[in-house]
Amino acid sequence: MKKSGILLLSFCFLLLMSCAKKEEVNPTSEPDIEVPTSPVTVEPGGDYVIKGSNFSETETYIVKFNEVKAEIVKIAKTELTVAIPEGITSGDITLEHNGKVKTVGSYTVSTEPKIETLASTATLKSGEDFTITGSNFIETETYSVAFNGVKAEIVSITKTELKVKVPSNITSGDITLEHDGKVFTVGSFKVASSSVYIFQYDSDVRKLAEINLETGELSYITESIDFGFNTRGIVYNKVNDEFIGFDFENYQKPFIIRIKPDGTTSGKVYIKDTFLNSGTGNFDDLVVDDNGKVYIFQYDSNVKKLAEINLETGDLTYITNSIDYGTNTRGMVYSKARNEFIGFDFDSNSKPFVIKIKPDGTTSEKVYIKDAFLSSGTGNFDDLVIDNNGKVYIFQYDSNVKKLAEINVDTGDLTYITGSIDYGTNTRGMVFSEINNEFIGFDFDTNFKAFFVRIKPDGTTSEKVYIKGTGGNFSDLVIREVQ
Structure with a gap:
């Protein structure tokens, strides 16, 4: 019996040892x-x-x-x-x-790049940088990028970006990238353009003309049209891609015309008699908002209201009550940033002020230009203009100033951005180019020769560029920008 117990214990020990050895030598399976x-x-x-x-x-x-x-x-x-x-x-x-x-x-x-194609058409201008994004760009590889067939200069290459300079003299089309004989289409683009126009109303011309800002040459876009006698401005409506001008027929009957960039001109649309006194009326400060709605300020003694113009019918829809504005205005602009119209005028004591009008007709109190910037409580101002950031400017042409100034429309303070310049005697307006980041002003020198100047926001001012050719009656400076 004792012997059997010893045998059983020995068997159990061997069994345990056997199991332990099995676990120890069982390797993990290879993949x-x-x-x-x-x-x-x-x-x-x-x-x-x-x-x-x-x-x-x-x-x-x-x-x-x-x-x-x-x-x-x-x-x-x-x-x-x-x-x-x-x-x-x-x-x-x-x-x-x-x-x-x-x-x-x-x-x-692989040396072949992977390109992220554009989701929509890009708007570009010559001289700016354009970045192609993707992966596997290699500095030692050779790439050729073209804008509608015009080759671009490579600026820099990283693994995920290829940066190029948009070339000059391009037309809208495709952006392509070539590598090792293989051509990839990155996307399509259109060219951002900035064109400045003036209306010439000499008896033998009477045409809207594009101004070459480098040479002063004019390119007429319309035939001679019955417009220009007593205008209240031309605005560009980007929504409909057209110019709208406001004038008076025989100095009496107010009307609008519409001009396409190809020169196609509408018939006159007269302001309805319902809104006039004895068939005429006093209007000023043509302005367009960001939605393409066009407005005019009517300053008859019994009206004095800002009105939206129905461009099809000539009806007016007044958006304000009668307000103390319109006697001697210097223009009105629309601020997209603030969603409001800003007008510049002088009160009955010749004190300059601005007012702000919301599209619902809410009108601010007058904000007077501070006396510190005036001579004997008044001053000479013209060419109200607004930049793409919603900053509002006016040109002060007092003999001891002659500077472009940013207006603080809440306080009436002025911040001059230029030194004194030979401009302001007999201006025809000033516009701002968002694409070129500059103001363009049109004026006449002391010999009645027409010229324009270009002013950067930092105050850098170009030399005068004189208008080429004959004739000398101009009005309604306007800018068209496509981007």
């Missing part, structure tokens, strides 16, 4: 790799997936691309994902596990 039958093309910085089975998150794997170690991104049972390292050359992909190294494929390095 079974699916090896590609031909070299794959890889892009440094991208991911590469090794497919197979029996991968385990608890195991350690080392993957190399031609001896360059890759970072493990993710491990699943059937996939091992790694980040393809930078700076590699073509060669083999190896996987090391438990000291064993296997070749799991071969590869070549």
Whole structure:
């Protein structure tokens, strides 16, 4: 009996030892790799997936691309994902596990860029930078970028961006990138353009003309039209891509005309008699808002209201009550930033002020220009203008000033942005170009020769550029910008 117990204990001990030895020598199963039958093309910085089975998150794997170690991104049972390292050359992909190294494929390095195409048509102007985004751009590679066939200068190359300079003399079309004989279409573009116009109303001309801002030459866009005797301004309506002008027939009957950029001109649309006194009326300060609605200020003694003009019928819709404005105005502008109209006028004591009018007709109190900027309580001002940031400016042409000034429309303070310049004697308006970031003003010198000047927001002012050709009656400076 004692002998049997000893035998049983010996058997149990051997059984335990056997089990322990089994667990000790049972190695973890090696992954079974699916090896590609031909070299794959890889892009440094991208991911590469090794497919197979029996991968385990608890195991350690080392993957190399031609001896360059890759970072493990993710491990699943059937996939091992790694980040393809930078700076590699073509060669083999190896996987090391438990000291064993296997070749799991071969590869070549792709030099072809991946392009992110534009979601919509880009608006561009010559001289600005344009960035093509994507991946796998390489500084040592050669790329050719063209804008509708016009080759661009390469500015810089990073892995994810290719920056070029938009060339001159381009027309709207496609942006293309060529690499190793392969052409990619990046997207389409249109050209941002800024054109400044003036109406010439000499008896033998009477045409709207585009001004060449470099040379002073005029390009007439209309035939001779019955407009220009006693105008109240021309505005550009970007919504309908047309100019709208306000004038009086025989100095009496007010009307509007509409002019397309190709010169097509509408018939006169007369302001309805319902809104006039004895067939005429006093109007000033033609202005257009950001939605293409056109307004005029009527300053008859019994009206004195801002009115929206129905361009089809000549009806007026007054948006304000009667207000103390309109006696001697210097223009009205619309501020998109503040969603309001700003007008500049002088009161009965010749004191200059601004008012602000909301589209619902809410009108501010007068904000007077501070006495510190005036001579004997008054001053000479013209050419109210607004920039793309909603800043409002006026030109002060007192003999001891002659400067362009930004108006604080809440306090009446002026901040002069130019030195004293030879401008302001007999102006025909000033406009602001968002595309070129400059003001353009039109005036006549002491010999009645027409010229314009260009002023940057930092105050830098060009020389006078004189208008070429004959004739000398001009009015209604206006700008058309497409972007």
